[in-house]
Amino acid sequence: xxxxxxxxxxxxxxxxxxxxxxxxxxxSTQIKELISYAIKADSIEDLAKLIDAPLLPQAVxxxxxxxxxxxxxMFLNRDLxxxxxxxxxxxxxxxxxxxxLHTHGGAQRNEKCEVIDMNGNPVPHLYEAxxxxxxxATKYLGSSSxxxxxxxxxxxxxxxxxxxxxxxxxxxxxxxxxIPELRSDAQITATNYETKENQAIGISSNGIxxxxxxxxxxxxxxxxxKIEVLQQKESPDIGxxxxxxxxxAMLQDNTADVDSISGASATSGALKEAVKEAxxxxx
Numbered sequence: 602x603x604x605x606x607x608x609x610x611x612x613x614x615x616x617x618x619x620x621x622x623x624x625x626x627x628x629s630t631q632i633k634e635l636i637s638y639a640i641k642a643d644s645i646e647d648l649a650k651l652i653d654a655p656l657l658p659q660a661v662x663x664x665x666x667x668x669x670x671x672x673x674x675m676f677l678n679r680d681l682x683x684x685x686x687x688x689x690x691x692x693x694x695x696x697x698x699x700x701x702l703h704t705h706g707g708a709q710r711n712e713k714c715e716v717i718d719m720n721g722n723p724v725p726h727l728y729e730a731x732x733x734x735x736x737x738a739t740k741y742l743g744s745s746s747x748x749x750x751x752x753x754x755x756x757x758x759x760x761x762x763x764x765x766x767x768x769x770x771x772x773x774x775x776x777x778x779x780i781p782e783l784r785s786d787a788q789i790t791a792t793n794y795e796t797k798e799n800q801a802i803g804i805s806s807n808g809i810x811x812x813x814x815x816x817x818x819x820x821x822x823x824x825x826x827k828i829e830v831l832q833q834k835e836s837p838d839i840g841x842x843x844x845x846x847x848x849x850a851m852l853q854d855n856t857a858d859v860d861s862i863s864g865a866s867a868t869s870g871a872l873k874e875a876v877k878e879a880x881x882x883x884x
Contacts, residue, residue: 610652610694612661614687639693648692661687678863707734714757719812728757794831802831803879808871810834816872818879825855828876840868847872 613621618639624632642648649657667674668686707729708716714730715723730753732746794802799819806813812834819827828848835841843862847869850859857876861869 609697611697612694614692615690616688618693639695641691641693643691645692648694652694678861678866710734713760714753728761730754730757801879801882803875805871805875807874808835809840809867814871814875816875816879818876820883822883825852835868840865843868844872851876
């Protein structure tokens with residue numbers, strides 16, 4: 602386990618500490634209580650030792666390099682107006698604890714609370730209830746979770762109770778079901794999609810969704826002529842909006858190495874990965 606894997610810290614310089622100390626907003630009481638827990642050291646190196654974070658000095662150097670020299674955050678695409686290089690010490694660190702408010706994501710399910718596979722078909726005898734995979738999986742809506750849990754739990758339970766009992770025999774080596782009805786071959790491969798001359802398929806599973814991004818690229822080894830997104834289930838209001846912008850930029854610049862869209866770095870990376878895979882197959 603990496604040092605401080607369970608205890609991340611907020612780290613700041615003297616200027617930031619003074620700004621928080623002099624805060625007069627309606628949150629000033631909470632802010633002053635927060636900084637009262639700060640650990641103080643004269644140098645970043647000393648602070649790193651106090652909180653057992655040996656990579657902290659290099660992280661601060663990298664951060665200052667992005668702000669002062671590169672004038673760009675190439676890793677997280679943060680707005681430079683929200684970033685300020687670390688100044689003079691002393692320096693402070695405040696331990697942060699993890700909290701879980703809501704569970705997002707999970708396998709998709711239908712109106713019967715049946716889990717569906719990558720082709721949109723119900724997986725036999727597999728049901729889901731509660732926050733996991735619910736209709737609010739990409740958003741947080743206050744006061745909705747309890748109702749969601751009760752309703753989906755009732756639906757899943759009733760449908761599961763109606764299900765015909767089947768022998769649960771499994772392969773002794775692989776653990777896969779020996780019952781054809783329980784098997785799933787929902788795998789996305791390049792052969793699932795048609796291609797013509799000068800076309801190739803690229804796939805990436807590194808987006809924000811559990812469903813891979815699938816593209817069909819038309820062109821040659823040295824020229825991108827067309828990029829078709831055949832499948833994607835990224836978040837509609839973030840990744841979904843980023844994809845057409847990225848494909849336009851790729852075609853315009855004739856490269857897959859375009860700038861990622863701020864706020865949609867995972868989708869951007871996955872799309873670029875899929876396009877590169879397809880393009881590398883072209884002659």
